[in-house]
Amino acid sequence: MKKNVLIIGAGGVAQVVAHKCAQNNDRLGDIHIASRTLSKCEAIIASVHAKSAMKQDGVLQAHQVDAMDTAAVTELIESTGAEIVINVGSAFVNMTVLDACIETGAAYIDTAIHEVPDKICETPPWYANYEWKKRDLCTEKGITAILGAGFDPGVVNAFARFAIDEFMDEVTSIDIVDINAGSHGKYFATNFDPEINFREFTGTVYSWQNGAWQENKMFEVGHEWDLPVVGKQKAYMSGHDEVQSLAVNYPQADVRFWMGFGDHYINVFTVLQNLGLLSEQPVTTAEGQEVIPLKVVKACLPDPSSLAPNYTGKTCIGDLVKGTKDGQPVEVFVYNVADHKEAYEEVGSQGISYTAGVPPVAAALLVADGTWDSKTMKNVEELDPKPFFTILDDIGLPTRVRQGDKDQAWNA
Amino acid sequence: MKKNVLIIGAGGVAQVVAHKCAQNNDRLGDIHIASRTLSKCEAIIASVHAKSAMKQDGVLQAHQVDAMDTAAVTELIESTGAEIVINVGSAFVNMTVLDACIETGAAYIDTAIHEVPDKICETPPWYANYEWKKRDLCTEKGITAILGAGFDPGVVNAFARFAIDEFMDEVTSIDIVDINAGSHGKYFATNFDPEINFREFTGTVYSWQNGAWQENKMFEVGHEWDLPVVGKQKAYMSGHDEVQSLAVNYPQADVRFWMGFGDHYINVFTVLQNLGLLSEQPVTTAEGQEVIPLKVVKACLPDPSSLAPNYTGKTCIGDLVKGTKDGQPVEVFVYNVADHKEAYEEVGSQGISYTAGVPPVAAALLVADGTWDSKTMKNVEELDPKPFFTILDDIGLPTRVRQGDKDQAWNA
Incomplete structure (x- = not known):
């Protein structure tokens, strides 16, 4: 059982994630949104309130963070008490955010593979170049990391x-x-x-x-x-x-x-x-x-x-x-x-952001209730799909x- | 009668101008090439020598200049003794180079209308926005300025x-x-x-x-x-x-x-x-x-x-x-x-640079021998076309x- 969510990123997908987390804050607890630009986080929070999306009263808070800085993300995870991190920031920050989760014990969920700014299309399988190198460490430390839990991948x-x-x-x-x-x-x-x-x-x-x-x-x-x-x-x-x-x-x-x-x-x-x-x-x-x-x-x-x-x-x-x-x-x-x-x-948000942003919240709900809290690193096909579909049916993507x-x- | 040419610019058109001036240096005198980047002027000079294009021994020299700086161009005109300036630099430098000609008494020849970097497509006729405002001053001071003497315009x-x-x-x-x-x-x-x-x-x-x-x-x-x-x-x-x-x-x-x-x-x-x-x-x-x-x-x-x-x-x-x-x-x-x-x-150079670069040299030859040395500002249709065609026939554009x-x- 885990609770309190830190969302990394403040783009179109993050907006969907924030709305869906708010709609389910009875199960997810406090919701925090952090990105390089504080005003973008604040705009998302305003949009959540404009739709009265919070299921129950609770914390919904904006933070400024440089997600390329593992120490800064670590500090933010600790200060917010987040046990689940949904990373929907740029694909360049996966590894620094994952490292912060490993550091703090928080569960990690992302929606796209890690990329390095000046490299395009590395040797397949791409996950082996970055993410999978941390799998043994996740297992050893009991860290739940769900890779690529958007729509595609996810x-x-x-x-x-x-x-x-x-x-x-x-x-x-x-x-x-x-x-x-x-x-x-x-x-x-x-x-x-x-x-x-x-x-x-x-x-x-x-x-x-x-x-x-x-x-x-x-x-x-x-x-x-x-x-x-x-x-x-x-x-x-x-x-x-x-x-x-x-x-x-x-x-x-x-x-x-x-x-x-x-x-x-x-x-x-x-x-x-x-x-x-x-x-x-x-x-x-x-x-x-x-x-x-x-x-x-x-x-x-x-x-x-x-x-x-x-x-x-x-x-x-x-x-x-x-x-x-x-x-x-x-x-x-x-x-x-x-x-x-x-x-x-x-x-x-438009449909592309919606299809990408709803699934990581479904994954977070499954981590929160323990169903997908695997204590190791998994790609989505390595997890039971049925509880995932059940939640997706319920929250907008049948x-x-x-x-x-x-x-x-x-x-x- | 005027002599010694200063070419402003060191692009493809300037290369053609330099070659054609060199081929006619018996009539044009010293040839100087100036641009922001000295090495580009030097490359043009090397290309002239590689083709043995100088009709007779003479001066062919490179200079560094910021053509947006009237004082710098004025000083260069004076130090080189140039009586004819062929401006084939960026269209943004026309007015500063023209001002330097008015300052020194040198004849001015260009191949394109003046432009201001952040403005596109001003009120027609465009010449009235910049160049023609200096016509009375040219007449008063006896400055020969031939506007748009490339191929088109020209x-x-x-x-x-x-x-x-x-x-x-x-x-x-x-x-x-x-x-x-x-x-x-x-x-x-x-x-x-x-x-x-x-x-x-x-x-x-x-x-x-x-x-x-x-x-x-x-x-x-x-x-x-x-x-x-x-x-x-x-x-x-x-x-x-x-x-x-x-x-x-x-x-x-x-x-x-x-x-x-x-x-x-x-x-x-x-x-x-x-x-x-x-x-x-x-x-x-x-x-x-x-x-x-x-x-x-x-x-x-x-x-x-x-x-x-x-x-x-x-x-x-x-x-x-x-x-x-x-x-x-x-x-x-x-x-x-x-x-x-x-x-x-x-x-x-390729044909587009060639057609743009040969005509201002024909104009310079007509200024040098007095035919087009009008002591005022002219567009090309205000000058006798026949001596122009005669020279163009002779130097490559029949x-x-x-x-x-x-x-x-x-x-x-």
Whole structure:
């Protein structure tokens, strides 16, 4: 049993996490939000109060912290008495925040793999480069660390585990498909931090096929998927965090990730990348100023959180899992559909932030009540998916299963 | 009679100017090159010597100068004894260099209109915002200032004057068409300073039609032209310096400028502009760094001078001038065709720099021998075009005239 939550980060996902923690503060206790910019934390707190989201009276407090500084995070965990840390800050701070949890005994939950600013696309599996190196230490010290507990990675890892456990004896392939069929009405925008968004697609596309890591280029392999609610959608094989752990846990299966892109996104991305504007390496202007182009592109693009008020349409994210059952081929699609406008009305964020921010709160609730308080480091597919789905059903992200002509709730 | 030339600037156009001055140093005297970066001047001097371009032994010297500093330019003019200044530096330094010429009595020649870094597309006619305000002072002090003596503006102004004087009683329209049918083999590059290149197309497109300034957006008005050598080419109505003076000198005529663009250029430009990456106004990155996006785009693009070695194909720039002669409609196309590879072989620059850099040297030769030493400020269409064409024929940019089925040298 653990309580009191410290949220690291104050972007669109953190806003969802804060709202959902507030809605469940009877079970989670005190809620603290910390980021480099105090005013962003305060704005989130104001938004929680504006929606009267606190289930019961309690602590909801903003803090300034440099999350790259383990000592500062350690001190904050101690001074707030937080026993659960939800890290939804930049992907660059995972290791410093994890170290602070190991130091203090707090449980650690994040939603994306650790990244180093000047490196893109390291050797797979990426988790082995940073996070997994701390697994033995977590076990030794009894630290609960749940890696990648957003939607993808996160819920999709649980979808895979569930499909395999429930429907098959052997798994042969896991295809994760992420389609945003919504519209934000801008010329161009990314749905989360442009820097992290573009970094996903500028490196080698790693997939796990035929028992080995395969390399492709971005937009090299495309496929049209026919999905519930959003219909036929073109998606492209992309590198993604969950492939990096699912391939290790299910080495016998092909594991691929597919991200939906419209032609317009691909065109803008291609122009920017070919010009070198997505580079994380500095260039020097004629005036002698050293600048990282990607950071300038980020500064020019709309703030993802500004998209929410006018965002309409739905997302569909799911896993098509294939295998055999009693020697016969079997195929199942486990998925969720979320709605941008509904998300905005509930928590003031668009659907992409919503799908990323709700699951780590579900994970926190499972840590709080002991169900997922594993005292070691786990990726989501290594944990029981059913209590996770039960909470997600309850707090906004219901899981459905399509098999042949049947399409129903996971527990129907 | 004037002699000794000071070249301001050390880019691709300055390189052409230096080579051409060196090839004619028997008539021009000492040659000095000055820019912010001494090493760029020295590289140009090395390239002149590598081609043994000096017609006779003489002075060819590099200097460091901040051309935004009138006192520094004044001192340099005095210490070098230059009586002719060819300003092919950034468009931001025109007024400071002109002031230094007025101070010292040196003749001033430039190739582009003055610009202020944080302003794009001011009220037409643009020359009236800066340069023409100094005309009375030039007259009073007997200073020769020739504005816009590159190719366009410059030679195309002389083409218009020539077509009107030789072929018609009344002019009704002047359409200047600039087509680069060459290929540099890169994904994307601009043919001269990207900052200046993009600034040309991010503002309002001003044209002079029906006796008034008309406003359009870039790429709003397109037309396919059928031109000598390069054939059928799509071009778009654009704002350009020469429209700003020709409209004042020939207010009875429609005056338009058309720049050729391929679909790929338009796509890249449109993406960059819509994202705000062509803005001359600073943005602040998440890390708090203040950056001008356009300067970062410039830093990412290929240096225009790097394109020269592999540039192939031809340019065609000319004026379609329409009017009446003895009451009958008359139409004539006065033009030049230049070749990228030939330009590189002669002076180490590509054709765009060549067409821009040769004409100011022709103007300097006409100032040196007194023909164009007007002791006041002039745009090129206010000067006799024939001696200009004669020199241009001789030094690399022959003028041709197409009328109906006839296509021949201007003086055939």
